[in-house]
Amino acid sequence: MKIVASxxxxxxxxxxxxxxxxxxxTDARALEGVEQGRVVFDLNNNDSEMLALYLMxxxxxxxxxxxxxxxxxxxxxxxxxxxxxxxEDRERFDLTEFDHLDAxxxxxxxLKEKGVHMESCAVATRLFGVEHGELLPGIEPVRNTFVSxxxxxxxxxxxxxxx
Amino acid sequence: xxxxxxxxxxxLLLPLGLGSTAAAEGLDNREATQGIETMRAxxxxxxxxxxxxxxxxxGIATNHENLIKEGVEPDLRMVxxxxxxxxxxxxxxxxxxxxxxxxxxxxxxxxxxxxxxGVKMEVCAAATRAYGVxxxxxxxxxxxVRSGFIAVMGYQNQxxxxxxxx
Numbered sequence: 303m304k305i306v307a308s309x310x311x312x313x314x315x316x317x318x319x320x321x322x323x324x325x326x327x328t329d330a331r332a333l334e335g336v337e338q339g340r341v342v343f344d345l346n347n348n349d350s351e352m353l354a355l356y357l358m359x360x361x362x363x364x365x366x367x368x369x370x371x372x373x374x375x376x377x378x379x380x381x382x383x384x385x386x387x388x389x390e391d392r393e394r395f396d397l398t399e400f401d402h403l404d405a406x407x408x409x410x411x412x413l414k415e416k417g418v419h420m421e422s423c424a425v426a427t428r429l430f431g432v433e434h435g436e437l438l439p440g441i442e443p444v445r446n447t448f449v450s451x452x453x454x455x456x457x458x459x460x461x462x463x464x465x
Numbered sequence: 466x467x468x469x470x471x472x473x474x475x476x477l478l479l480p481l482g483l484g485s486t487a488a489a490e491g492l493d494n495r496e497a498t499q500g501i502e503t504m505r506a507x508x509x510x511x512x513x514x515x516x517x518x519x520x521x522x523x524g525i526a527t528n529h530e531n532l533i534k535e536g537v538e539p540d541l542r543m544v545x546x547x548x549x550x551x552x553x554x555x556x557x558x559x560x561x562x563x564x565x566x567x568x569x570x571x572x573x574x575x576x577x578x579x580x581x582x583g584v585k586m587e588v589c590a591a592a593t594r595a596y597g598v599x600x601x602x603x604x605x606x607x608x609x610v611r612s613g614f615i616a617v618m619g620y621q622n623q624x625x626x627x628x629x630x631x
Contacts, residue, residue, distance in 0.1 A: 327590040327600070327609040332619030341618040363614045370615075460621030462509075462614055463629050 329370060339367045341460040342377040344451055347384045350395070350402035356464050357409035364416060377454060378413065381423040381447040383430060388422060390436045407438055414440030423447035498537050505540045507620040509613075510630045513548040515561070515568045521630050522575035529582045542620050543579070545588040546613035548596070553588060556602040573604055580606035589613025 333339075343360055347353040360378070367374045380388050386395075387406055395403060413420065421444045422437055434443040444450050455461055498504065508525060512518035525541070532539040545553055551561060552572050562569070579586065586607040593600055593609060600609040610616050621627055 327611045329611045329615040329619060331585075331587070331608070332610065332616040332623070334619075334623070336619050336622045338622075339615070339618055340622055359614065363612060366612050366615055370611075372619075458622075460618040461627060462617055463631070465631065 329366070333370055333372055336372055338375050339372045339460075340375040340458055341462055342379055342451065342454045344447075344461055344463045345378060345380045345384045346382040346463070346465050347387070348382070350387050350399045350406065353384055353387050353464075354402045354405035354409065357406060357413070361409060361412060361416075364413075364418070374416075374418075375459075376413075376418045377459065378418060378420040379423070379444075379447050379450060379454075380421070380441065381426045383426075385422050385426040385432050385437075386430050388420075388438045388441050389432045390438060391433065410438045410440055421447070421450065423450075493535060494531075495535060498532070498535050501537055503538045503540050504532050505620075505623075505625040506628050507542040507544060507617060507625040508628045508630050509617050510543055510545045510549045511547045512552075512630060515552040515565045515572060518549060518552055518630075519568055519572050519575060522572060522579065525584070526575065526578050526582060529579075529584065539583070540625075541582075541584045542625060543584060543586045544610075544613050544616045544620075545586070545607065546592055546617075547589075550588050550592045550598050550603075551596050553604050553607055554598045554602045555604065556599060558597070576604050576606050587613075587616050589616070 345353065345356070347356065360376070364374045364376060387403060388410060392400065392403055410420065420441045422432075422434075422441050424434070424443050424445050426432075426447070427434060427437075427443060437443065451461060510518065510521070512521065525543070529539045529541060551557065552565070552569060553576065555573075557565075557569055576586065587610045588600075588603055588607050590600060590609045590611055592598075592613060593603065603609060617627065
């Protein structure tokens with residue numbers, strides 16, 4: 303199941319990285335009248351490989367929006383066990399997961415470079431024993447991600463759950 | 466085993482909630498629908514089990530009918546993402562066709578019914594490519610789009626509420 307999902311994401315990424323052909327599908331109907339793509343990704347993965355792959359898809363989504371003339375306004379909210387995967391402290395992980403953690407770190411740095419706002423739930427960091435000072439650069443601790451998800455939606459942001 | 470439990474749960478819940486007509490007589494959603502003339506929602510369909518997906522498709526059609534009964538005009542969209550794309554093609558993988566042929570026929574009928582009701586449906590082209598589904602073989606009522614994620618966020622940015630179906 304995990305392998306199939308990983309394959310799907312890898313395929314999706316490799317294909318979306320290709321230049322868009324004239325007859326390729328677009329997202330015109332969904333983007334009709336939308337000048338700014340306001341979205342918060344609710345990242346609650348339990349698996350570092352899947353989180354790394356989804357972060358790749360999110361990077362591609364940023365580019366897909368730009369290509370279609372829509373300004374991305376993206377927020378990433380890490381909660382649950384996902385907060386452990388955006389910490390510089392890797393003692394809780396097996397060596398076999400380090401490649402995925404490296405990929406996560408790279409994606410987070412790239413998203414930070416693009417101006418994507420990223421935050422981490424303080425309830426989750428407390429429950430999972432993650433120090434705020436060890437969060438990857440660009441990730442800001444917030445008090446409660448349930449509250450921030452509510453707030454961002456009230457401000458007009460779309461939400462995309464990544465579980 | 467887990468799938469069977471999920472299917473059983475959906476089968477039990479749908480008649481009581483989503484799929485209800487007579488059984489829910491006396492119940493309504495007027496607290497949630499008060500002041501709303503048009504209900505705009507996008508269903509983010511990512512089901513990996515065709516039987517469960519069929520149950521939800523039927524339930525969504527009933528959603529549409531129940532909204533009208535409550536005096537609310539439905540404006541519903543659906544986006545098929547991830548494994549769900551494997552079940553909305555006229556040319557499914559042989560294994561899926563053998564194991565779930567009857568279900569796929571029922572899914573096609575459910576999609577036709579949703580289309581007749583006015584539900585606009587799209588499928589993520591990255592997912593169809595990933596799963597080897599030819600966009601030309603996707604059910605007629607479903608339009609391929611470039612990115613399922615962008616579809617889901619675009620509709621929310623246009624004012625549609627998100628209903629995750631995972």
